[in-house]
Amino acid sequence: MAIPPLSDLPADAGSLDRATPAAASAVRLEGVRKRYGDVEAVAGIDLDVADGEFFSMLGPSGSGKTTTLRMIAGFELPTAGRILLNGEDVSNKAPFERDVNTVFQDYALFPHMNVGENVAYGLVIRKVPGEERRRRVADALRMVRLDGFDQRRPSHLSGGQRQRVALARALVNRPRVLLLDEPLGALDLKLREEMQIELKAIQHAVGITFIYVTHDQEEALTMSDRIAVFNQGLIEQVGSPAEVYERPATAFVAGFVGTSNLLQGDAAERVFGTAGTFTVRPEKIRLAEPGAAVAADEISVDGRIREVVYLGSETRYYVALDAGSELVVTQQNLVTSSMEALAAEGRPARLIWKRQHGLPINA
Amino acid sequence: MTTGTSSLPPEGVRRRFLAALYRRTPAQLLILLAPPIGWFGAVYLGSLAILLLSAFWYLNPITSAVVHDFSLSNFQQLVSDPVNRTIVLRTVVIAATVTIADMALAFPIAYFMARVASPRFRSILFMAVLLPLWSNYLVRVFAWRIILAQGGPLDGLLGVVGLKGPGFSDVSTWLVFTYLWLPYMILPVYAGFERIPGSLFEASADLGGRAATTFRRVVLPLVLPAVAAGSIFTFSLTLGDYITPELVAKNQFLGTVIYENQGVANNVPFAATFAIVPIGIMAIYLLLARRLGAFNAL
Known part of the structure; x- marks a missing residue:
């Protein structure tokens, strides 16, 4: 699917007035906590999201990312801490008093209204005059490539189309911040990948701050300017996709973003020469014959291939190390056939990687 | 099939009847719905029809007997x-x-x-x-x-x-x-x-x-x-x-x-x-x- 050319987008969409000083973040959280009875869903979060940023909150279910999003939207009020939108404290304001809009996980389209009425809902409430309203609804529908769908009922749309309507309904209000709660979760893989690219393009075109909740690390890596990795109500790390992937701050981040390839204790000491916890990304490791030559800036470790998983474009090897512990190695199937790959099971092997790819992390 | 221990019931009228029924959805529906439709048709609609019909009868003013004749x-x-x-x-x-x-x-x-x-x-x-x-x-x-x-x-x-x-x-x-x-x-x-x-x-x-x-x-x-x-x-x-x-x-x-x-x-x-x-x-x-x-x- 092609991304709509910029000329198709609302003329003023890219140049929304941003009168606020650059100093104020679009969204700022200060020591935000949320407690439900005995459970602390969000246990103290500080966060700054810059204007125009595509910011992802990544984490497993129950990590507090959706609760945090719902507090920014105003559906939940924080137990402690402050929430600021463009420098204004909105901690205890109602959703309709905040200049943010939400794309819901289940889309939450109004079933008794057609697509056009759904998209116009926010404008009707804000009493935007009819002429301008019609133009903005048409623009928004064109942006999500649903022009001509305004008379349809949500129940007659596919999942992907409903998703687009939900997006148009939120964007048509030109909010400061758009909140997206796992919006692609219900779509199949192909459609999800298309929508990822499209969402990113739309965000780029309208210049609105996106805060995107997902549990899919690939989605977060693909789309985000920055990612916050959530775990048990706290943020483990905030950084660009490359930072989070290549320099995980904690063992949890290393494991959740990408494959967990941890070496710790005795095994780490034998391989790296120092105690601590280290991680090596599976694709940074070279699988070589036993006794293969090792360069001065490389680290090598010997082991035996315990299991081989053939994945088409690449093969994943689980290698039990002689030093104890196990590492996962992925190799592109550039010249290897599936037969060759699978035959490697049980053979001894030497794993080699550049010294700088073995990262020490805080366990 | 050469296996002696087939779990299928023996070939017979009953099995052929059930197999035929399985392929014919209208026949299934008919058997399923015959009792309620019969009851609904005869008892409910029947009595309703008689009610509507009797609305057009009248009483003999002298004997007070119901006259089964059409009248408005x-x-x-x-x-x-x-x-x-x-x-x-x-x-x-x-x-x-x-x-x-x-x-x-x-x-x-x-x-x-x-x-x-x-x-x-x-x-x-x-x-x-x-x-x-x-x-x-x-x-x-x-x-x-x-x-x-x-x-x-x-x-x-x-x-x-x-x-x-x-x-x-x-x-x-x-x-x-x-x-x-x-x-x-x-x-x-x-x-x-x-x-x-x-x-x-x-x-x-x-x-x-x-x-x-x-x-x-x-x-x-x-x-x-x-x-x-x-x-x-x-x-x-x-x-x-x-x-x-x-x-x-x-x-x-x-x-x-x-x-x-x-x-x-x-x-x-x-x-x-x-x-x-x-x-x-x-x-x-x-x-x-x-x-x-x-x-x-x-």
Whole structure:
């Protein structure tokens, strides 16, 4: 699917007035906590999201990312801490008093209204005059490539189309911040990948701050300017996709973003020469014959291939190390056939990687 | 297949019959639906047909025997006698006001049950709504007779502020009907509220809607079919009832007229003619309710 050319987008969409000083973040959280009875869903979060940023909150279910999003939207009020939108404290304001809009996980389209009425809902409430309203609804529908769908009922749309309507309904209000709660979760893989690219393009075109909740690390890596990795109500790390992937701050981040390839204790000491916890990304490791030559800036470790998983474009090897512990190695199937790959099971092997790819992390 | 231990039943008439049936969905449906359709057709529609037919018969004025001949005299009598028109109008007005009162009462109760109450409190409320239906209808109307009687509890209570109870009147009939049919309105409206996903409330607030706006633009249109469904019960039950007016009203209602004509006056043809009136009113009402989507909400 092609991304709509910029000329198709609302003329003023890219140049929304941003009168606020650059100093104020679009969204700022200060020591935000949320407690439900005995459970602390969000246990103290500080966060700054810059204007125009595509910011992802990544984490497993129950990590507090959706609760945090719902507090920014105003559906939940924080137990402690402050929430600021463009420098204004909105901690205890109602959703309709905040200049943010939400794309819901289940889309939450109004079933008794057609697509056009759904998209116009926010404008009707804000009493935007009819002429301008019609133009903005048409623009928004064109942006999500649903022009001509305004008379349809949500129940007659596919999942992907409903998703687009939900997006148009939120964007048509030109909010400061758009909140997206796992919006692609219900779509199949192909459609999800298309929508990822499209969402990113739309965000780029309208210049609105996106805060995107997902549990899919690939989605977060693909789309985000920055990612916050959530775990048990706290943020483990905030950084660009490359930072989070290549320099995980904690063992949890290393494991959740990408494959967990941890070496710790005795095994780490034998391989790296120092105690601590280290991680090596599976694709940074070279699988070589036993006794293969090792360069001065490389680290090598010997082991035996315990299991081989053939994945088409690449093969994943689980290698039990002689030093104890196990590492996962992925190799592109550039010249290897599936037969060759699978035959490697049980053979001894030497794993080699550049010294700088073995990262020490805080366990 | 050469295996000796096949789990299939032995080839036979029974198996061939079942296999043939499995392939023929219409035959399956016929066997499944024959008993209820037979019952519905013969007993229900049959008696309804006889009712409609007997509306065109008449009584021999001398012998009072039913003459099985076609005549429109009953209909002439029904339309020409102003008393009959008054009775029909009174019944319809009471049925309509009962329906409106039940809507007004059921709305907040059902909303509270579906969206505010804790699961525990909700079950308690459910019990409170359903419990009256476990006791005999006649007993409950008699209880109201005692409440409404002259010098009874209601008179006593209203006497404190210098008012008098309605006694046995159209107002008391309205009051008792409103009480009797309230559960039949609460239950569908509750189900209607329950069906609205919580995210729709949040989406409306998110798009700038305050509580009143959300109610008017989102909640009300979505719950309206359920209200229409409930009103079918309250309206039709009031229209057809003859026991309650007999006990707490002075005036005649549709039901009482039919009852008296076929029981006391022994004029079954005229009772049948009168019975067509509520059937006609309900037919119109159901057509209107269908427009509001009431049948999708049932």
